[in-house]
Amino acid sequence: MKNGIKLSNDTFTFNKLRRFYIFALLTIAVTVILSQFLIQYNLESQLSDSRIINISGRQRMLSQKLTKEILILNFVPNKDKKDEGIKRINDIITLWKFNQNALEKGNDSLGFPKVMSKELSHLFVAIKPNFDAIVTAAIQFKNNQTAGLYYKENQELVQIILENGDVFLNKMNQIVGEYDKEAHEKVTLQSKTEYFILFFTLLVLLLEFLFIFKPTNKKVENLISKLLSSEKKAIKLAHDTELISEIKENSVKELKSLNYAMENTLLYCRVAPDGSIIHIGEKFSKLLDYNPFLSEKPFAQVLTPIEKEQQLIERIISEKQRTGWQGELSISGRRGQSIWLDMSMVPVIIRKEESELLIICFDITERKIAEEEVERLNAENIADKINQQKIISSKIVENQENEQNRIAKEIHDGIGQMLTGLKFSLESIDLNDKEKSAQKIEYLKKLSLDIIKGVRTATFNLMPPELSDHGINSALAKLAQELSKLTGKNILFINKTNFDIRMDSLVEINIYRLTQEAINNAIKYADSSHIVVQLSHSNAILSIIVDDNGKGFDVSAVEKKRNSESGMGLLFMKERIQYINGRVFVNSIVNEGTRITFNIPI
Known part of the structure; x- marks a missing residue:
C-alpha cells in the first residue's frame, strides 16, 4: 500500500x-x-x-x-x-x-x-x-x-x-x-x-x-534505485511491477526529451573531481572536434591540445571543485583556431562524499573578434588623425611662406619699380623747360595714382579696410564687387536678413578668409559663370552660403584624396572653421553646381 x-x-x-x-x-x-x-x-x-x-x-x-x-x-x-x-x-x-x-x-x-x-x-x-x-x-x-x-x-x-x-x-x-x-x-x-x-x-x-x-535529475536517480530493488519482488508484486514499469517508461521519455534539449542547446559537460569526463554534450563535442566513443581523455586534454592551457584548466578544476568558478578562457582548437569560452563550473553533490562538476560554456569567439577589430580600428583612426595633422601643419607653413613671397614679389616688382620710376622722373625734371616739366608732372601724377592703387590692392589682400572699419557685411560686399571686376564673373552678394552686427575680429577675419577661399575655388576649379554669396542670421547662427553654377564634383571622392590640392582645400576649410566653433557643409552635384555653407555661432 x-x-x-x-x-x-x-x-x-x-x-x-x-x-x-x-x-x-x-x-x-x-x-x-x-x-x-x-x-x-x-x-x-x-x-x-x-x-x-x-x-x-x-x-x-x-x-x-x-x-x-x-x-x-x-x-x-x-x-x-x-x-x-x-x-x-x-x-x-x-x-x-x-x-x-x-x-x-x-x-x-x-x-x-x-x-x-x-x-x-x-x-x-x-x-x-x-x-x-x-x-x-x-x-x-x-x-x-x-x-x-x-x-x-x-x-x-x-x-x-x-x-x-x-x-x-x-x-x-x-x-x-x-x-x-x-x-x-x-x-x-x-x-x-x-x-x-x-x-x-x-x-x-x-x-x-x-x-x-x-x-x-534527482527523481530519475531515486526512480532507478527503486526499480533495481523492485526487480527482486517482481513475482509477489506483479501489480506494483506493472505500475513501476509504466512510471519507468514515462520517466525515460521525459529524460530523453530533457537530454536532447541539453545536448543540442548547451555547451555542457560533467567532470569528475580528478578531471576525467563523465559525460560531454553533443554540441560541445562538435565544437571541440572530439568523439567520446573513440577515445577517453581528461577534460583539459579534450578542451585544448596546448600543454600550458591544459595545466591552467587542471589547476582551476583542482582548486575550484568545491567552490565553483566562472570566467572567460581563450583556448586553441585542434585545427589551430582560437576559441573564446565564457565558462561556469558548478559543483554538484551526488551523494555523501561523492560529487562532480557541471561545466556550462558559451562560445563568445565572435564577440572577442569584434572587440579586437574595434581596438584595431581605433588605433588606425588615431594614427590617421596624427598624420593628417602633420600634413595640415606642413601645408599651413608652406602657404604662409608662399603668401610672404607673393607679397614681397608684389611690392618689389610692382610698387618698388613704380617708386624707382617716380624717383628717376623727379630727378629728370628741368624747371627751366616748362613744357617738358608740365608733361613729366602729368606723368608723375598718373604714376602716383598707380602707386596708390597698388598699395591699396596689396593692403586689401592683406586686410581689407572695410572689414576692420565696417564689419563682415561690408567686407563681403566689397570682396564680391572687386572679384567680379577682376575676373569678369557675375558674382552677386545678398544680405538676406540685413545683418550688421560686429563680431570678434578673429571671427570676422576667419569668416572673410573662408568666403574668399570658397569664391576663389568656384572661379578656379568650377568653371562657373554665376556665383551667389548669401548672408543670413538667426538668434544663434550666422550662415553664409556660396552657390555656383559650375561643373560640380564628387565630394566623397575629393575628401578621400587628402594629398591633392582640392582635397586639402576642403580640409583647410574644416580646420579653419573649427577655430571659431563653426561648421561647414559641402553639397555638390556633378554638372549642376556646388553649394558651400558656413554656420558660425553668434
Whole structure:
C-alpha cells in the first residue's frame, strides 16, 4: 500500500514537472514569436520613418534648388539656357508639390501614414502658407519668363521666394526634427519591450533549470534505485511491477526529451573531481572536434591540445571543485583556431562524499573578434588623425611662406619699380623747360595714382579696410564687387536678413578668409559663370552660403584624396572653421553646381 502511494506521488510529480516543462517551452516560444512580430512591425515602421525623413530632407534641398534656379534664370539673358532653366523649374515644382502633398496627406505607394501626430499637423499647417506662396510665385515667375513679360514684377516674385524660402527651411527643419523625435521614441519603446521580453525569457530558463532539470535529475536517480530493488519482488508484486514499469517508461521519455534539449542547446559537460569526463554534450563535442566513443581523455586534454592551457584548466578544476568558478578562457582548437569560452563550473553533490562538476560554456569567439577589430580600428583612426595633422601643419607653413613671397614679389616688382620710376622722373625734371616739366608732372601724377592703387590692392589682400572699419557685411560686399571686376564673373552678394552686427575680429577675419577661399575655388576649379554669396542670421547662427553654377564634383571622392590640392582645400576649410566653433557643409552635384555653407555661432 505504501509503495503504491509512493509510486502515485512520483507519477504526480513527473506530470507536474512535465506540465511545468511544457508551460516553460510554450512561454519561451510565445516570447520569441512575440519578439519577432514586434521586431518586424517596428522595422516596417522605421523604414517608413526613414523614407519620410529622407523625403523631408529632399524638400529642403528642392526648395533651395528652386530658389537657386530662379535666381540664375533671373540673370540669364541667353534664350536656350532660359528655356532649360524654365524646364528645370517646372520639374522641381512638380516634384516638390508631390512630395509635400505626400508628407501632409499620406501616400500608400510611398508608405506614408495618412494620420499623424498633433505636433506634425500643427507644423504642416504653419508651413503651408509659405509653401503656397513660394509655389504661386515660382509658377507666376516661370509664366512671366516664358512670355518675356513683367520684369519689375519678376523682381518682386524673386523677393517673395527668397523671403518665404528661408522661413520654409526653418519650419521644414522643425518637421524633420519632429519626425526624428517620434522615430526615436518608437525605437526607445521597442528597445524597452525587447529588454523586457529578454529578461522574461531568461527568467523562464532559470526557473526551468531550478524547478525542472534539477528535480528531474534527482527523481530519475531515486526512480532507478527503486526499480533495481523492485526487480527482486517482481513475482509477489506483479501489480506494483506493472505500475513501476509504466512510471519507468514515462520517466525515460521525459529524460530523453530533457537530454536532447541539453545536448543540442548547451555547451555542457560533467567532470569528475580528478578531471576525467563523465559525460560531454553533443554540441560541445562538435565544437571541440572530439568523439567520446573513440577515445577517453581528461577534460583539459579534450578542451585544448596546448600543454600550458591544459595545466591552467587542471589547476582551476583542482582548486575550484568545491567552490565553483566562472570566467572567460581563450583556448586553441585542434585545427589551430582560437576559441573564446565564457565558462561556469558548478559543483554538484551526488551523494555523501561523492560529487562532480557541471561545466556550462558559451562560445563568445565572435564577440572577442569584434572587440579586437574595434581596438584595431581605433588605433588606425588615431594614427590617421596624427598624420593628417602633420600634413595640415606642413601645408599651413608652406602657404604662409608662399603668401610672404607673393607679397614681397608684389611690392618689389610692382610698387618698388613704380617708386624707382617716380624717383628717376623727379630727378629728370628741368624747371627751366616748362613744357617738358608740365608733361613729366602729368606723368608723375598718373604714376602716383598707380602707386596708390597698388598699395591699396596689396593692403586689401592683406586686410581689407572695410572689414576692420565696417564689419563682415561690408567686407563681403566689397570682396564680391572687386572679384567680379577682376575676373569678369557675375558674382552677386545678398544680405538676406540685413545683418550688421560686429563680431570678434578673429571671427570676422576667419569668416572673410573662408568666403574668399570658397569664391576663389568656384572661379578656379568650377568653371562657373554665376556665383551667389548669401548672408543670413538667426538668434544663434550666422550662415553664409556660396552657390555656383559650375561643373560640380564628387565630394566623397575629393575628401578621400587628402594629398591633392582640392582635397586639402576642403580640409583647410574644416580646420579653419573649427577655430571659431563653426561648421561647414559641402553639397555638390556633378554638372549642376556646388553649394558651400558656413554656420558660425553668434
